[in-house]
Amino acid sequence: MELKSRRSKAFVAIFVACVLASVAAASSSVDMTTGIRFVRPTGTQADCGAKAKDALNAFLLDAQESPPGSGEWSAEGPADKMTGAAVLHCIGLDKGYVVTLTCAVQSPQSLYAAAALCQTIANRFAGRPTQPLATPTPLPSGCSLTNLVGDWTGSGVTLHMTVENGLLGGDGVSGSWYLSGNAATITYYGDHTATLSADGKHLDGRDYHLTRKC
Numbered sequence: 001m002e003l004k005s006r007r008s009k010a011f012v013a014i015f016v017a018c019v020l021a022s023v024a025a026a027s028s029s030v031d032m033t034t035g036i037r038f039v040r041p042t043g044t045q046a047d048c049g050a051k052a053k054d055a056l057n058a059f060l061l062d063a064q065e066s067p068p069g070s071g072e073w074s075a076e077g078p079a080d081k082m083t084g085a086a087v088l089h090c091i092g093l094d095k096g097y098v099v100t101l102t103c104a105v106q107s108p109q110s111l112y113a114a115a116a117l118c119q120t121i122a123n124r125f126a127g128r129p130t131q132p133l134a135t136p137t138p139l140p141s142g143c144s145l146t147n148l149v150g151d152w153t154g155s156g157v158t159l160h161m162t163v164e165n166g167l168l169g170g171d172g173v174s175g176s177w178y179l180s181g182n183a184a185t186i187t188y189y190g191d192h193t194a195t196l197s198a199d200g201k202h203l204d205g206r207d208y209h210l211t212r213k214c
Contacts, residue, residue, distance in 0.1 A: 029107050031114040035165030035176040036101040036122050038185045039093075045071050048090035048097045055125040056086060059117065059133060083110040084117055088125070099125065115164045126180050143200030143214040148177045148184060152203065152210040159188065159210065 040048070049065060052073040056063035060075035071090035076082055083106040091098040103118040112133040123130045143150070152159045158170035167175045167188060175188035182196040184203055194205030203210040 030104055031107045031110070032102075032104040033114040033118050033164035033166075034102045035115075035162070035167075036118050036178055037099065037176045037187050038122075038126075038178040038180075039096065039098050039191055041096040043096055045090050045092035045097055048092075048099060049073065051125050052088040052090055052099075055121045056088060058124050058130070059121060060084060060086060081109060081111075084112075084114075086117060086121055088121065101125075118165065122178070128180060143212055145182075145196065145198075145200045146179070148179055148196070148203070148212075150212045150214055152212050154210040155208045157188075157208070157210075159186075 049071065053063045053065075056073055056075035060077035061079060063073050063075040065071070065073050071092065072087060073090070074085070074087045076085040078084065084103070085105075086101065086103045089100045089102075091100070101118050101122055103114045103121070105112065105114045105117060107113075116133060120130050120133055147163070148161045149163050150161060152161065159167050159175075160169075161167045161177050165176050165178060167177055167186070169175070169188055173188065175186065177187070178185045179196065182198075184194045184196055184205075186192045186194060186203075186205075186208065192205055192207045194203040194208055194210070196203055201212050201214065203212075
């Protein structure tokens with residue numbers, strides 16, 4: 001099944017519903033990630049919207065804000081096979097804005113995983129170097145310098161961070177993580193910033209001092 005153009009605040013939910021409706025006939029499944037969330041201390045919602053449109057259009061098609069002024073930007077693609085969708089939401093604050101990013105792809109028709117699509121769009125939004133989207137790669141292991149995947153302990157908490165930019169605390173509370181260079185944002189009982197060490201084993205910030213088991 002190729003996706004029909006649908007735009008609403010529930011864009012990804014509708015995308016997923018459409019794919020699931022065709023699973024039996026097309027032997028398809030949905031790969032979805034909702035984990036990426038980060039905060040910018042400066043800039044306006046309009047600034048965020050301009051970056052959102054650029055980042056989405058770099059990898060998908062015809063990014064639009066719906067309804068106008070909502071800060072919710074969506075796109076789908078790629079052009080040759082409409083099997084992916086993403087929503088980037090800009091939420092204005094008194095100072096700066098919050099960004100959330102959700103992606104879904106139809107599998108196995110998609111050439112890449114949802115997590116790869118979201119991370120690549122997030123990199124473009126943040127002005128970081130991006131690589132062409134490719135086929136899914138094996139799950140990361142070890143103390144990588146490009147992600148926070150793994151089990152972290154310290155400061156009285158245990159956090160399991162996943163490849164989909166999500167995390168689960170030892171108390172059952174979920175959250176998310178985002179990494180830009182060595183600067184990490186951990187969303188768990190609020191937003192917390194920390195710095196990833198050169199060996200990928202430690203996260204140090206005002207609120208948390210964590211060590212990764214790897």
